Amino acid sequence: MRHGFDTLAIHAGQAPEARTGAVIPPIYQTSTYAQDAVGAPREGYEYSRSGNPTRDALQECLAALEGGQVALAFASGLAAEDTLLRTVCKPGDHVVIPDDAYGGTYRLFAKVAERWGLAYTPAKVSDPDAVRAAIRPGSTRIVWVETPTNPLLGIADIAALAAVAHDAGALLVVDNTFASPYLQQPIAFGADVVVHSTTKYVGGHSDVVGGALVAADRALGEELRYHQNAMGAINGPFDAWLTLRGIKTLGVRMDRHCDNAERIAAYLDGHAKVAQVIYPGLPSHPGHEVAAKQMRRFGGMISFRAAGGEEHAVDICNRARLFVLAESLGGVESLIEHPGRMTHASAAGSPLEVPGDLVRLSVGIETVDDLLADLEQALG
Numbered sequence: 001m002r003h004g005f006d007t008l009a010i011h012a013g014q015a016p017e018a019r020t021g022a023v024i025p026p027i028y029q030t031s032t033y034a035q036d037a038v039g040a041p042r043e044g045y046e047y048s049r050s051g052n053p054t055r056d057a058l059q060e061c062l063a064a065l066e067g068g069q070v071a072l073a074f075a076s077g078l079a080a081e082d083t084l085l086r087t088v089c090k091p092g093d094h095v096v097i098p099d100d101a102y103g104g105t106y107r108l109f110a111k112v113a114e115r116w117g118l119a120y121t122p123a124k125v126s127d128p129d130a131v132r133a134a135i136r137p138g139s140t141r142i143v144w145v146e147t148p149t150n151p152l153l154g155i156a157d158i159a160a161l162a163a164v165a166h167d168a169g170a171l172l173v174v175d176n177t178f179a180s181p182y183l184q185q186p187i188a189f190g191a192d193v194v195v196h197s198t199t200k201y202v203g204g205h206s207d208v209v210g211g212a213l214v215a216a217d218r219a220l221g222e223e224l225r226y227h228q229n230a231m232g233a234i235n236g237p238f239d240a241w242l243t244l245r246g247i248k249t250l251g252v253r254m255d256r257h258c259d260n261a262e263r264i265a266a267y268l269d270g271h272a273k274v275a276q277v278i279y280p281g282l283p284s285h286p287g288h289e290v291a292a293k294q295m296r297r298f299g300g301m302i303s304f305r306a307a308g309g310e311e312h313a314v315d316i317c318n319r320a321r322l323f324v325l326a327e328s329l330g331g332v333e334s335l336i337e338h339p340g341r342m343t344h345a346s347a348a349g350s351p352l353e354v355p356g357d358l359v360r361l362s363v364g365i366e367t368v369d370d371l372l373a374d375l376e377q378a379l380g
Contacts, residue, residue, distance in 0.1 A: 070221020155287025
């Protein structure tokens with residue numbers, strides 16, 4: 001029997017503990033395990049870098065939520081990305097990336113992986129033809145997609161890009177951080193690997209850093225598992241436990257994030273001091289129809305361009321009070337930031353540089369009228 005999302009979030013990988021009946025998975029805060037005999041580890045556990053029951057519970061839950069064969073949890077989203085790249089690619093290979101990718105992802109490609117010999121080409125992932133044109137036959141190993149993208153909230157047609165990638169013999173990797181598995185399940189549309197910064201909506205409470213990979217194919221998943229152990233960027237048991245706790249309320253939290261974001265996007269869309277609102281839930285968004293096809297709802301992230309230019313955008317961020325001026329996203333509290341000077345500063349001067357008048361909101365689950373009042377005074 002296939003259970004619903006919220007049932008899986010609460011129960012997948014989280015059966016009551018066998019010895020005591022504890023309904024919450026224990027935190028196995030241990031580095032090593034006693035073995036029954038030489039070469040006979042108990043239930044396969046030898047050392048916590050290689051395996052830990054708390055991390056295993058999280059990984060089983062993530063695989064169930066994304067509809068994948070294997071899920072792996074990491075110390076951060078970037079640790080997950082690095083492990084994926086070094087598993088799938090070798091020096092001389094090539095990757096297509098979004099032309100408005102997350103700044104940390106761009107930095108990983110431009111400042112780390114490129115020195116290792118991995119080439120990359122930015123492309124507009126909302127345009128399958130542009131992605132196809134960016135592919136280098138014989139050397140492109142990955143088509144890397146964010147949808148929605150960070151911070152310009154572009155929408156990629158996952159099924160169309162899966163066909164483009166597979167025609168070229170490449171894997172389609174989808175960063176699903178902005179949507180979360182509640183709103184979007186890329187593997188169902190043909191993605192090979194899903195990436196998460198579990199720091200964001202999956203954890204949901206701004207109290208733990210983590211990342212994850214979910215593989216559609218078991219063989220690829222086991223290869224990733226080998227590299228997870230070999231490279232060692234795993235998350236600790238307490239971090240895994242916190243993330244698993246956050247997952248239990250993911251569905252109800254995302255519904256409130258979406259409710260609030262829809263109200264705020266509509267308010268901003270008619271405001272004289274806002275030049276443009278970028279939110280996939282607005283019919284004016286160029287990716288609205290694709291988003292409606294592959295997402296349950298449109299998410300809690302909104303970007304907008306200030307009518308008064310860059311300094312106005314900075315002033316809005318500085319004047320906000322209930323919206324906390326901070327990097328990151330996806331927590332229960334609302335956040336505001338200036339991407340050009342904060343999360344995406346590493347992309348300055350590159351093809352991925354973001355507009356200076358851009359403001360990004362991570363809409364939380366507070367009373368929406370309070371959030372609207374805060375934005376009204378911040379806009380000036």
